[in-house]
Amino acid sequence: MTAATAAPIRTTSEDPRRRREMAGKVGWGVVAWVVSIAFFLPVLWMVITAFKPESAAETWPPQFVFRPTLSEFSLVFSGMGPYLTHSVIATIGSTILVLLLGVPASYALSVRPVKRWRDGLFFFISTKMLPIVAAIGPLYVIALKTHLLDSIWLLIILYTAMNLPLAIWMIRSFMLEVPSELLEAARLDGAGRIREITSVILPITTPGLVSTALICVIFAWNELFLALNLTITNAATMPMFLISSVPQEGLYIAHLSAAATVASIPVIIVGWIAQRSLVRGLSMGAIK
Amino acid sequence: MTVVEDLAPTPRVEVKPRGADRRERWQRRLPLLPALIYIVIVTQIPFLVTVWYSFQNYFWDQPGGAHWAGVSNYSTVFTSAAFRSALLRSVEMTVAAVIIAMILGVAFAVLLDRKFLGRGVARTLIITPFLVMPAAAALVWAGPMLDPNFGLLNWLLEPFGVHHVAWLSTHALGSVIVVMIWQWTPFMTLIILAGLQSQPADTLEAAKVDGAGAFATFRELTIPHLRPYIELGILLGSIYLVNTFDAVRLMTNGGPGTSTTNLPFYLYQQVNNAFDVGGAAAAGVVTVILTIIVATFALRLFARVFQFEEAGS
Numbered sequence: 001m002t003a004a005t006a007a008p009i010r011t012t013s014e015d016p017r018r019r020r021e022m023a024g025k026v027g028w029g030v031v032a033w034v035v036s037i038a039f040f041l042p043v044l045w046m047v048i049t050a051f052k053p054e055s056a057a058e059t060w061p062p063q064f065v066f067r068p069t070l071s072e073f074s075l076v077f078s079g080m081g082p083y084l085t086h087s088v089i090a091t092i093g094s095t096i097l098v099l100l101l102g103v104p105a106s107y108a109l110s111v112r113p114v115k116r117w118r119d120g121l122f123f124f125i126s127t128k129m130l131p132i133v134a135a136i137g138p139l140y141v142i143a144l145k146t147h148l149l150d151s152i153w154l155l156i157i158l159y160t161a162m163n164l165p166l167a168i169w170m171i172r173s174f175m176l177e178v179p180s181e182l183l184e185a186a187r188l189d190g191a192g193r194i195r196e197i198t199s200v201i202l203p204i205t206t207p208g209l210v211s212t213a214l215i216c217v218i219f220a221w222n223e224l225f226l227a228l229n230l231t232i233t234n235a236a237t238m239p240m241f242l243i244s245s246v247p248q249e250g251l252y253i254a255h256l257s258a259a260a261t262v263a264s265i266p267v268i269i270v271g272w273i274a275q276r277s278l279v280r281g282l283s284m285g286a287i288k
Numbered sequence: 289m290t291v292v293e294d295l296a297p298t299p300r301v302e303v304k305p306r307g308a309d310r311r312e313r314w315q316r317r318l319p320l321l322p323a324l325i326y327i328v329i330v331t332q333i334p335f336l337v338t339v340w341y342s343f344q345n346y347f348w349d350q351p352g353g354a355h356w357a358g359v360s361n362y363s364t365v366f367t368s369a370a371f372r373s374a375l376l377r378s379v380e381m382t383v384a385a386v387i388i389a390m391i392l393g394v395a396f397a398v399l400l401d402r403k404f405l406g407r408g409v410a411r412t413l414i415i416t417p418f419l420v421m422p423a424a425a426a427l428v429w430a431g432p433m434l435d436p437n438f439g440l441l442n443w444l445l446e447p448f449g450v451h452h453v454a455w456l457s458t459h460a461l462g463s464v465i466v467v468m469i470w471q472w473t474p475f476m477t478l479i480i481l482a483g484l485q486s487q488p489a490d491t492l493e494a495a496k497v498d499g500a501g502a503f504a505t506f507r508e509l510t511i512p513h514l515r516p517y518i519e520l521g522i523l524l525g526s527i528y529l530v531n532t533f534d535a536v537r538l539m540t541n542g543g544p545g546t547s548t549t550n551l552p553f554y555l556y557q558q559v560n561n562a563f564d565v566g567g568a569a570a571a572g573v574v575t576v577i578l579t580i581i582v583a584t585f586a587l588r589l590f591a592r593v594f595q596f597e598e599a600g601s
Binding site for chain 1: 568
């Protein structure tokens with residue numbers, strides 16, 4: 001049995017063992033597909049429902065054949081302008097700030113580490129374990145007193161703090177992968193710390209920084225709790241828009257689905273395109 | 289355990305002569321300071337203020353502002369059945385969601401690790417729930433998916449004798465947990481998949497040559513190899529899932545009764561509905577203390593995952 005597998009392949013499709021293996025492969029492929037589609041189904045249903053007229057969205061049995069309409073979408077688009085702007089500013093602003101603060105900090109925790117780099121690293125991640133919800137009342141009062149309540153700056157500041165710890169862990173793990181010979185060579189060439197970062201580390205860690213930024217974008221774009229508690233109109237984001245699209249009465253399921261689709265689609269598409277990057281970021285640079 | 293070293297190799301600590309000067313030390317510290325100061329200000333100050341408010345009697349809807357209340361807020365928290373129940377609910381939700389998501393994640397990762405037609409597309413479909421905005425996920429599950437009258441799930445389950453179940457009133461906690469699992473399984477799948485793909489092929493080949501069955505290989509080689517990845521997934525998953533708010537707020541609003549009221553939602557209610565800033569602050573402080581106790585263990589686990597103990601020395 002052992003020999004058969006290890007020996008050079010001489011088998012043909014008539015070989016029953018090989019045929020069984022093939023069948024097994026196809027079988028597992030089918031299982032994987034069934035699971036994937038089942039998992040995707042709620043998203044698919046959301047998108048399908050978004051194209052329904054309101055009257056076709058709340059029927060029994062659910063309708064799969066209907067005349068698709070864009071009317072709910074146009075209704076959604078007409079009202080979301082300011083929300084979209086706020087979300088884009090808060091997401092991009094906080095992600096840029098995370099990178100500006102995170103890159104030097106990660107450098108000081110990896111390439112030329114401070115003495116107690118381990119404590120620093122653990123301090124950052126420990127702040128992620130403090131539940132922000134515990135401080136929501138005082139946070140509101142602080143925002144009120146500093147005139148930051150309902151301002152986009154408040155969201156940028158808080159989303160940066162929310163994403164920075166994880167970002168530092170990720171960026172650090174990417175920086176540790178920079179070959180030490182390259183750093184050595186740069187130092188021999190008389191490169192200072194700034195040049196070391198800009199001309200050696202940044203070019204090499206760019207894919208890692210992209211992964212990190214991507215994950216920050218996902219979390220910032222999707223954040224609801226802080227936006228709900230600390231903004232009203234001047235800084236309300238897409239999740240707030242989504243919530244506001246649920247009326248108290250009447251038929252609203254198609255409208256809700258259209259709003260949910262529109263609110264989710266930017267991050268879904270970015271995530272699809274940057275899948276590899278996402279995997280790299282989540283596994284903390286453990287795979288290349 | 290080579291992967292572990294990959295996960296956290298030791299930084300290159302240069303050996304400095306004895307008189308390693310202050311200047312060098314400060315030059316090393318300087319790049320760290322902006323991020324450190326930022327995080328200290330933004331995350332620690334609100335908590336200090338929380339501690340202060342926890343000793344105050346402060347209701348938003350009452351005139352007169354805050355005044356000193358001693359430990360009365362704390363005695364309320366400790367005798368409050370609602371707080372205890374919210375705490376318990378948080379633990380239940382987080383543990384159930386993290387464990388089930390991890391089990392599914394390992395299963396899906398093993399499936400996706402094999403070659404089959406359209407694997408890339410299947411992987412894309414599986415990761416999508418993680419990308420969906422949690423508020424959107426909650427609303428879509430609550431409406432189009434789980435509605436008793438027109439929900440897709442009831443239609444799918446009808447052949448199995450399920451008739452118009454009002455999931456959000458009869459199985460509220462389960463429904464919320466299902467959505468948490470649905471959103472976080474892709475995350476676990478991706479981390480475990482990364483682990484599987486980093487497994488050295490020659491080891492697996494050697495096991496095959498030695499006549500090890502697929503299951504034995506998985507148990508003896510793959511699971512130990514995956515351990516740091518599993519631990520990483522559980523840690524990150526718990527950090528985010530323990531703060532679950534969107535699904536509770538938008539699917540069940542904590543109900544029916546308080547059956548889905550977890551700590552985040554409880555604190556939210558205290559501030560927004562009861563206007564009790566002081567009471568919420570005290571509950572928050574207790575939550576933070578409990579979190580610190582759990583986090584101490586979690587951090588130790590983190591240290592083990594990344595093998596800092598050995599790496600540092």
